[in-house]
Amino acid sequence: MTQVVYKIKKKFNSFVLVTFLATLIILLILGVIFYDIISQGISHLSWEFLCDKPAEEIRMGGIFPAIFGTALLVLVMTVAVVPIGVITAIYLHEYAKNNKLTRLIRVAVNNLAGVPAIVFGLFGLGFFIQFIGHGIDNMFYGGEIVYGRPAIIWASLTLALLTLPVVIVTTEEALRNISKDIREASFALGATKFQTIMRIIIPNCLSGIITGAILAISRGAGEVAPILFTGAADLLPKLPTSLSDQFMDLKFHIFVLAQSPDVKNSTPVLYSTVLVLLLLIFILNLIAFILRSQLRRKFKSH
Amino acid sequence: MKIRLDDEINKLRKSLLEMGNAVEEAIGIAIKALKERDTLLAKQVIKNDVIINRLEIQIDKSCLKIFALKQPIAFDLRFVASSLKVNNDLERMGDFASRIAEDVVELASELDGQYTIPQLNNIYKMAEIAQLMVKLCMEAFMQKNVEIAQRVIKQDDEVDRYYDAIIKESGPYVHEDPERFQLALSLINIGKCLERIGDHAKNICEDAIYTSEGEIVKHQTP
Amino acid sequence: MNQQFSNDLIEKIKVENLNFYYNKNNDNKTLKNINISMYEKQVTALIGPSGCGKTTFLKTINRMTDLIDNCKVEGNIFIDKNNILKNEIDVVHLRKKVGMVFQKSNPFPKSIFENIAYGPRIFGERNKVKLTEIVENTLKNVALWDEVKDRLNQSALGLSGGQQQRLCIARALAVEPDIILMDEPASALDPIATTKIEELIFELKKNYTIIIVTHNMQQAARVSDYTAFFYLGELIEYTSTEKIFTNPSVKKTEDYVTGRFG
Numbered sequence: 001m002t003q004v005v006y007k008i009k010k011k012f013n014s015f016v017l018v019t020f021l022a023t024l025i026i027l028l029i030l031g032v033i034f035y036d037i038i039s040q041g042i043s044h045l046s047w048e049f050l051c052d053k054p055a056e057e058i059r060m061g062g063i064f065p066a067i068f069g070t071a072l073l074v075l076v077m078t079v080a081v082v083p084i085g086v087i088t089a090i091y092l093h094e095y096a097k098n099n100k101l102t103r104l105i106r107v108a109v110n111n112l113a114g115v116p117a118i119v120f121g122l123f124g125l126g127f128f129i130q131f132i133g134h135g136i137d138n139m140f141y142g143g144e145i146v147y148g149r150p151a152i153i154w155a156s157l158t159l160a161l162l163t164l165p166v167v168i169v170t171t172e173e174a175l176r177n178i179s180k181d182i183r184e185a186s187f188a189l190g191a192t193k194f195q196t197i198m199r200i201i202i203p204n205c206l207s208g209i210i211t212g213a214i215l216a217i218s219r220g221a222g223e224v225a226p227i228l229f230t231g232a233a234d235l236l237p238k239l240p241t242s243l244s245d246q247f248m249d250l251k252f253h254i255f256v257l258a259q260s261p262d263v264k265n266s267t268p269v270l271y272s273t274v275l276v277l278l279l280l281i282f283i284l285n286l287i288a289f290i291l292r293s294q295l296r297r298k299f300k301s302h
Numbered sequence: 303m304k305i306r307l308d309d310e311i312n313k314l315r316k317s318l319l320e321m322g323n324a325v326e327e328a329i330g331i332a333i334k335a336l337k338e339r340d341t342l343l344a345k346q347v348i349k350n351d352v353i354i355n356r357l358e359i360q361i362d363k364s365c366l367k368i369f370a371l372k373q374p375i376a377f378d379l380r381f382v383a384s385s386l387k388v389n390n391d392l393e394r395m396g397d398f399a400s401r402i403a404e405d406v407v408e409l410a411s412e413l414d415g416q417y418t419i420p421q422l423n424n425i426y427k428m429a430e431i432a433q434l435m436v437k438l439c440m441e442a443f444m445q446k447n448v449e450i451a452q453r454v455i456k457q458d459d460e461v462d463r464y465y466d467a468i469i470k471e472s473g474p475y476v477h478e479d480p481e482r483f484q485l486a487l488s489l490i491n492i493g494k495c496l497e498r499i500g501d502h503a504k505n506i507c508e509d510a511i512y513t514s515e516g517e518i519v520k521h522q523t524p
Numbered sequence: 525m526n527q528q529f530s531n532d533l534i535e536k537i538k539v540e541n542l543n544f545y546y547n548k549n550n551d552n553k554t555l556k557n558i559n560i561s562m563y564e565k566q567v568t569a570l571i572g573p574s575g576c577g578k579t580t581f582l583k584t585i586n587r588m589t590d591l592i593d594n595c596k597v598e599g600n601i602f603i604d605k606n607n608i609l610k611n612e613i614d615v616v617h618l619r620k621k622v623g624m625v626f627q628k629s630n631p632f633p634k635s636i637f638e639n640i641a642y643g644p645r646i647f648g649e650r651n652k653v654k655l656t657e658i659v660e661n662t663l664k665n666v667a668l669w670d671e672v673k674d675r676l677n678q679s680a681l682g683l684s685g686g687q688q689q690r691l692c693i694a695r696a697l698a699v700e701p702d703i704i705l706m707d708e709p710a711s712a713l714d715p716i717a718t719t720k721i722e723e724l725i726f727e728l729k730k731n732y733t734i735i736i737v738t739h740n741m742q743q744a745a746r747v748s749d750y751t752a753f754f755y756l757g758e759l760i761e762y763t764s765t766e767k768i769f770t771n772p773s774v775k776k777t778e779d780y781v782t783g784r785f786g
Binding site for chain 3: 097098179181182184185186187188189190191192195199200204
């Protein structure tokens with residue numbers, strides 16, 4: 001009897017050991033990556049690096065336009081994807097009847113999540129730029145090419161399409177978590193469906209919606225394929241001032257730098273740029289996290 | 303739902319008190335009718351028995367309603383259950399008062415001129431005690447007063463003794479004075495009624511003790 | 525089955541030939557030809573075994589059954605002589621007039637104040653002073669004011685089960701209904717909280733017509749003036765509570781209340 005007990009104890013302990021080791025390995029790998037990036041990147045990091053434009057001499061310039069471009073890109077993407085995603089989720093969960101059309105929509109959303117990023121890029125080029133962009137130009141600008149070319153608006157919208165499934169799914173999950181009881185109570189008091197959604201459901205889903213936004217930001221800030229043909233460019237003379245302008249982007253800049261023949265000079269710049277990109281994503285996520293936890297705290301003490 | 307149960311129980315108490323007073327009064331008036339040889343007064347007692355009977359039906363209904371709708375337990379349960387029995391005892395007492403009055407009506411002529419029938423004194427004394435017992439037994443029941451209840455239970459012995467005396471005194475009338483046979487019988491009957499009233503008062507006191515303490519004291523040998 | 529009990533009573537709700545189908549595609553009736561009149565400022569209890577249709581019946585009165593997909597309602601329900609089953613009826617206004625309290629208390633994840641102010645706000649009340657007055661009055665009506673007056677801005681979810689249920693009742697009262705429907709309001713509560721709710725119903729009866737579904741027959745006996753016994757979707761007996769619990773007319777009713785089935 002005690003033999004069996006001892007064996008079980010051993011097994012249990014080794015299971016804990018195994019899982020602990022697995023976690024350790026993952027953390028180690030992550031640690032190595034971070035260490036590599038930080039140690040090599042921090043050397044070139046400086047205030048001028050962050051604030052200057054890129055120069056002819058790779059080592060002399062800065063990456064401020066790329067930082068600005070990436071941040072603006074992600075911002076416009078978020079402004080586009082969150083409302084559309086939330087409204088779609090509300091439609092699917094609150095209004096849509098359980099019929100073929102609804103099932104079709106859900107299938108489409110799920111499949112959208114599996115489309116490769118480069119395909120989104122091509123779609124952005126063909127649909128947003130050539131169809132809609134040219135269409136706008138013909139209608140409002142008399143043929144002059146304003147929107148019918150790569151622009152930050154089209155890159156953001158393409159990224160928004162990419163991250164749309166994530167927002168829809170997360171929001172729907174949050175909607176599902178609101179118990180039927182609360183809705184019933186609202187209806188029984190005489191509220192319409194719209195009032196119930198606006199006053200009870202959305203306020204209680206905000207935490208989930210922001211989670212969706214966080215996931216979208218993380219994904220969107222890291223994808224480079226969709227923005228290749230739709231708006232990103234390198235070494236632009238000025239910052240984008242309107243939505244129809246092109247923009248510089250950190251990831252694209254990294255892509256370009258990595259192909260530079262001047263390996264000796266470009267490598268430290270490359271590492272620093274990567275570090276800045278990671279920091280940017282981290283800060284964006286941090287802002288969203290803080291926002292979400294403030295909201296949660298407000299609801300708890302409410 | 304304590305509030306509503308208390309409301310219903312208070313209504314019940316009020317009805318029982320009303321009935322107790324009516325019975326007490328009936329006995330008093332019946333004996334007064336006997337004293338004053340007043341047939342009209344006696345007939346009033348007989349008529350008023352209807353009121354007592356109506357109260358009995360009302361109290362029965364109230365108790366049933368309380369059981370069905372209010373689920374009384376513990377003290378409240380004992381009180382309502384005992385009220386059903388007290389109700390019955392009171393109604394019987396009312397009947398006996400009525401019967402006394404009936405005898406008074408029959409005797410009215412016979413008693414003319416007969417002012418010093420010895421049994422009458424005993425009857426008056428018995429009636430006094432009986433009336434007091436009715437008053438006190440209701441007090442004991444309503445106020446959960448075990449002491450009064452026990453005192454009244456003892457008083458029943460006194461009533462019984464008076465009854466024995468009346469029978470002894472009435473004996474000669476039966477044998478030696480056939481003319482006053484009716485008188486003797488009636489007097490014995492009135493005595494019997496009063497004795498039974500005493501017994502019912504004793505029952506009420508035993509119920510009072512049960513309601514108050516949860517202990518059944520009836521059928522115990524003294 | 526429609527008995528007029530006394531001439532002092534005013535008919536508040538009149539149900540005529542009510543049939544209810546959970547699935548309009550099949551003939552399975554949840555409610556079969558219900559005819560009943562319920563009286564103003566009286567408490568009417570609906571009793572019967574599980575699945576007999578009493579909760580469904582309750583929900584037709586404020587058209588909460590509209591929320592069930594694919595159901596069908598036939599017949600008429602007159603409230604103050606208006607047929608509320610007609611399509612032209614403003615359901616929002618109906619639900620203001622006919623409030624509902626549910627089996628499991630369901631306060632919104634908001635503050636106590638906001639929970640109660642929700643109803644009046646829906647109907648356009650913005651004045652902060654008026655809202656504060658409404659909150660105080662309804663909380664006093666449900667005997668909760670003293671317990672929560674110092675924490676109106678705290679989350680309603682921090683209250684105990686019995687307090688939450690009383691809050692839900694106050695919330696329903698805030699829109700000034702005539703009729704309050706209660707679906708087993710005390711079934712999730714401990715005995716003391718249950719007693720508080722029952723005493724509250726007794727107080728509320730003075731101003732509101734109350735229809736209460738309950739599984740607990742003793743509760744129906746304690747609290748209601750009239751009781752309707754439902755079985756398998758049919759109304760078997762409807763009479764004064766005293767009669768149903770002392771001497772019901774129908775054998776099935778007697779079997780149910782004496783606990784011999786269901």
